[in-house]
Amino acid sequence: MRKTLSAFLSMTAFLAAGAAKAADPVLPVLKGPPPPLASPWRFEFGTRYWFSSGNHKYDYYDSYIPELLISRLTFGDLTGHSAETFFRVDHESGVFLKGFLGGGTLASGKLNDEDTVAATKGPYSNTIHVQSGGSLKYVTVDLGYNVMETSLPTGQPVRIGPFVGYNNFHERMNSFGCAQLLASTEFCPADPPNRVPYPTNLDGLDFDVVWNSLRAGVGGEIAFTPGLRASLEAAWIHSWLWNTDYHNFRPDIRGAQQSGKGSGFQLEGLIAYDLTPRFSVGVGGRYWHFSAPGKDYGERLSNNVTRPIYSFSQRYGFFLQAGYRFGGPDDPTGAGSFGPFFAKAEAEPHEWRGAYIGGHVGYGFAAAKDTTLGARSLEAAILQTGFQAPFAQRSDIAGFVGGGQIGYNWRLHPLLVAGLETDFAYANVGGSFGASANFGVGAAPRNYAASTKRLLEWLGTLRGRFGLLPRDDVMLYVTGGFAYGRVSALGALGEGNRNCALDFYCSAGAFSGLATGWTAGAGFEYAIARNWSLKAEWLYVDLGRQNYAINAFGGSVQDGFPANFAASSASATHLIRTGLNYRIDWPAPKGPMIAAY
Numbered sequence: 001m002r003k004t005l006s007a008f009l010s011m012t013a014f015l016a017a018g019a020a021k022a023a024d025p026v027l028p029v030l031k032g033p034p035p036p037l038a039s040p041w042r043f044e045f046g047t048r049y050w051f052s053s054g055n056h057k058y059d060y061y062d063s064y065i066p067e068l069l070i071s072r073l074t075f076g077d078l079t080g081h082s083a084e085t086f087f088r089v090d091h092e093s094g095v096f097l098k099g100f101l102g103g104g105t106l107a108s109g110k111l112n113d114e115d116t117v118a119a120t121k122g123p124y125s126n127t128i129h130v131q132s133g134g135s136l137k138y139v140t141v142d143l144g145y146n147v148m149e150t151s152l153p154t155g156q157p158v159r160i161g162p163f164v165g166y167n168n169f170h171e172r173m174n175s176f177g178c179a180q181l182l183a184s185t186e187f188c189p190a191d192p193p194n195r196v197p198y199p200t201n202l203d204g205l206d207f208d209v210v211w212n213s214l215r216a217g218v219g220g221e222i223a224f225t226p227g228l229r230a231s232l233e234a235a236w237i238h239s240w241l242w243n244t245d246y247h248n249f250r251p252d253i254r255g256a257q258q259s260g261k262g263s264g265f266q267l268e269g270l271i272a273y274d275l276t277p278r279f280s281v282g283v284g285g286r287y288w289h290f291s292a293p294g295k296d297y298g299e300r301l302s303n304n305v306t307r308p309i310y311s312f313s314q315r316y317g318f319f320l321q322a323g324y325r326f327g328g329p330d331d332p333t334g335a336g337s338f339g340p341f342f343a344k345a346e347a348e349p350h351e352w353r354g355a356y357i358g359g360h361v362g363y364g365f366a367a368a369k370d371t372t373l374g375a376r377s378l379e380a381a382i383l384q385t386g387f388q389a390p391f392a393q394r395s396d397i398a399g400f401v402g403g404g405q406i407g408y409n410w411r412l413h414p415l416l417v418a419g420l421e422t423d424f425a426y427a428n429v430g431g432s433f434g435a436s437a438n439f440g441v442g443a444a445p446r447n448y449a450a451s452t453k454r455l456l457e458w459l460g461t462l463r464g465r466f467g468l469l470p471r472d473d474v475m476l477y478v479t480g481g482f483a484y485g486r487v488s489a490l491g492a493l494g495e496g497n498r499n500c501a502l503d504f505y506c507s508a509g510a511f512s513g514l515a516t517g518w519t520a521g522a523g524f525e526y527a528i529a530r531n532w533s534l535k536a537e538w539l540y541v542d543l544g545r546q547n548y549a550i551n552a553f554g555g556s557v558q559d560g561f562p563a564n565f566a567a568s569s570a571s572a573t574h575l576i577r578t579g580l581n582y583r584i585d586w587p588a589p590k591g592p593m594i595a596a597y
Contacts, residue, residue: 039327040092045085046323047534047578049361049402050102050286052080054315056173056209058243058258060296061308070307071115075131075173075207078109080315081400081428082136083361085536085578090328094149096161099141103363105399105428106134111175111205129175129204133430133453135398137170142215152222160220167213167237167266169288171313172398174432174453175205201508202492203434203451206246209313211290213237215266227274235266241292241311248434248449253298258309260294272323279528280323287316322580324528350473350527351583353411360535360579361402364429364456366572370394371452371491373550376564380507383563389493390435393452399429401459401575409465417467417475423460427485429573430455450493454569459485459541461519473527480520483541488512489569491550506556507563511548515571518542531583536576543571 056075062068082104090096109131116124144163151157177200217235224230241260247253266289272282290313295306370392375381383389403425410418434451463481470476494506523537546569552562 042090042325042328043087044089044323044325045087046321047361047580048084048086048100048102048319048321050080050082050084050104050317050319052082052286052315052317054078054080054171054288054313056171056207057310057312058207058245059310061310063305063307066308071113073205073207074112074114075175076110076112078106078131078134078171078173078315080104080106080136080317081402082138083363083400083402083578084138084319086321086323090146092328094146094161096144096146096163097142098144098163099139099165101139103137103365103398103400104135105430106131106136106171106173107400107428108132109134109173111173112181113205126181128179128181130177130200131173131175133399133432133455134171134173135431136172137398138168140167140215141165142217144219156223156225158220158222160218162218163215163233163235165215165217165235167211167215169211169213169290169313169315171209171315172431173207173209174203176200176203176432176453178204201451201453201490201510202449202494203432203453204248204449206248206432206434208244208246209311210242211239211313212242213239213264213290217266228271230269230271232269233267237264237266237290238262239264239290239292241290241294243311245296245298246434248436248451251436254434254436256296256298258294258296258298258311260292260309260311262290262292262294262311264289264291270321272321276529276532278325279532280325282321282323283318284321285316285318287314289314322534324534350530350533352409352417352467352469352475354583354585355406355408356581356583357404357406358535358579358581359402359404360423360425360577361400362425362575362577363398364401364427364573364575365398366396366429366574371454371489371567371569373491374566374568376549376566377552377562379552379561380563380565389563389565390450393433393435393450393491395431395433395452395454397429397431397454397456397573399427399431399456401425401427401429401456401577403459405579405581407465407581409467415469417465417469417477419465419467419477420463421465421479422462425459427456427459450491452491452567452569453489454571455488456543456571456573457486457488459483461539461541463519467525475525475533476522477525478520478522479537479539481518482516483519483543484514484516485541485543486513487515487543487546487571489546489548489567489571491548491565491567493550493563493565494554494556506554507550507552507565509548509550509565509567511546511567511569513546515543515546517544517571521575525581531585533581533583534578535581536578539575539577541573541575543573545570 058073060071084102086100088098111129142163142165146161149159215235219233221231243258245256267287270284405423407421432453465479467475467477490510492508519541521539525535550565
């Protein structure tokens, strides 16, 4: 009985103590937001300017004696300017995807044309021509795996990984004029009284060279100090060549095609420095080498035998880059979570209001536009009616543009920004097109060539901008306004190899001057830090039409057959530009502040 009573009292006391404790208020535990989760992905993107030089060589051999060299074309000192965008995506497993896309111009260079190099095949000739208005286009995509990601004893990270990928490299070269260096005066003579210097605005020969390559290589990166790193990669390539040869004085082979298969290699190195934990600038170098034996299909023999060729291209130079990266296991901000657009660059909002300065690089291009040719003399009308002179010429244009901008933004609303921007840029956006035909003059067939060229040399705009802020660090905008620039155009028609003898016609003309018009486009700007933003934009620039005269000269005038034409060329260009802006922090005004967005 005592045991039962004792147990009952103990249970009652325990329940009473629990009830009393339950009656006490329980205060909630306050916690901050959960820490962001690091992403397994690391993403880097940016823009580059590549200054390069290079050459292309084309050897042409005898069909029956393959070691007998007949002709050699050497395009040398080909100075290139190009803009490109790049990206790299890494996963914590070690898999990565990287690549770049670029385009630009071959602003200068020369062509040496050596014919019948083998003395047994005839007299030797060496002529030199000016290369102008050429273009570059290229793309590379690689997939790889980091087989080693470790740290040095000093604690600096190192990674090494092989990759496989694809590269496409396209270069267009245009040559003008002709000067005889050695031997025969048959090709571009200038001996009076019946001959005049070969016109330097006549496009005699164009080359369209395309290399498609599979790549296999290895690359690595090492950090010397926090914020300073270097990378290097080397790749072996297996290439397929496809070339189109436009001999504009040779209608029988104009548009002749060559193909080949060969190999080469590509090297690239970079030193980059982090201005912020995510934003970096760098300088690098690059060397590309392509070579391939092949066949020429332009001058097949009667038994359909093709002629052997050998092609070689190389391009080398240095590049400047600006890049931004986010995400990865070492980024505690969760910036690799790939939310709408990108994750925020930093917690502090970007201030879009105020003045800014910056720079940009880009690629310009345009679809084929007509240069119309109207007869200004009876002789010109006779030639066009007989299809011995064209009514119009077409030329696609492409090239590089790069310069700086300055502007000011007003914050109209938490979601709206209005601004005014002006920019000025060097440009080399142009192209040339030649055509030819064979027709009889007297008892002998003769060849004529007709060529036109357009070039945008520099460009400026004054534009308004209206932007939408879907997030405080992202602006989508439209833009438009006034555009101006220096434009040149030229045209030439006439005989080819024998250069304006008395029984034929030659005509030439050119325009160069200021042109004005309008521009409109759209863009995207992303704040990578409080004062810095990266941008990408598309602009359409229309500078109207340029009118100029193409007048007869040389033997055709002496012979009383002046073929004079009126030329009109359109100047409209699409520009794709990437750039970097820095917002200027002005000293805060004294006195009471006016509230603003």
